[in-house]
Amino acid sequence: MGIDLYYVPGSPPCRAVLLTARALNLNLNLKLVDMNSGEHLKPEFLKLNPQHTVPTLVDDGHSVWESRAIITYLANKYGKGKPLYPEDPKERSQVDQALYFNIGTLYHRWADYFFPQVFGGAPADKAKLEKVEEALKMLDTMLEGHKFITGNNMTIADLDYLASISSFEASDVNFLKYPNIKRWYETAKSSAPGYEEANAAGLVALKELCKTLMKK
Known part of the structure; x- marks a missing residue:
């Protein structure tokens, strides 16, 4: 099927x-x-x-x-036997932890800051932007000494963050000023299979939608 x-x-x-x-x-x-x-x-x-x-x-x-x-x-x-979602409990807990941090903190804070501007015509909220920056600083620290989100192997956490953080490009959030995030971002984009088709094309669509809605 x-x-x-x-x-x-x-x-x-x-x-x-x-x-x-x-x-x-x-x-x-x-x-x-x-x-x-x-x-x-x-x-x-x-x-x-x-x-x-x-x-x-x-x-x-x-x-x-x-x-x-x-x-x-x-x-x-x-993905059995592949490092995308390691079977070792300790290694898997790090991937799960990263996924929960993204949905509960990083992506959540960005969406809470940016989407009201796009879909509700709200002005940018400085306090909400500061919360996004706080989460980005946490991520930058988490990436210290790591090639990828949880270590030296790409996991589903990297793919999740790649889709989320690339979307920040549609907003005024400058995540590239954080050195570890910038390094990781470039590495992840070049390492993710089918990045252009699976993510870049959709990112263009998101940017165009945001521009259109925010002009109204």
């Missing part, structure tokens, strides 16, 4: 799944969801995901949503 991915190209969480699929050499049946027309609220989609969000993955009838749950599922099922 194959693996279906319901997605929106510009979405950072969707791009994290696309990057992971490429790293695992998986072919996904891509199903574009027109959220503007309410396609994600139709009964057939709600049966797959009552939270009606993208990305949503369906693998042989098994539905998974929330991007970090999806990428860990794919790595667990299709």
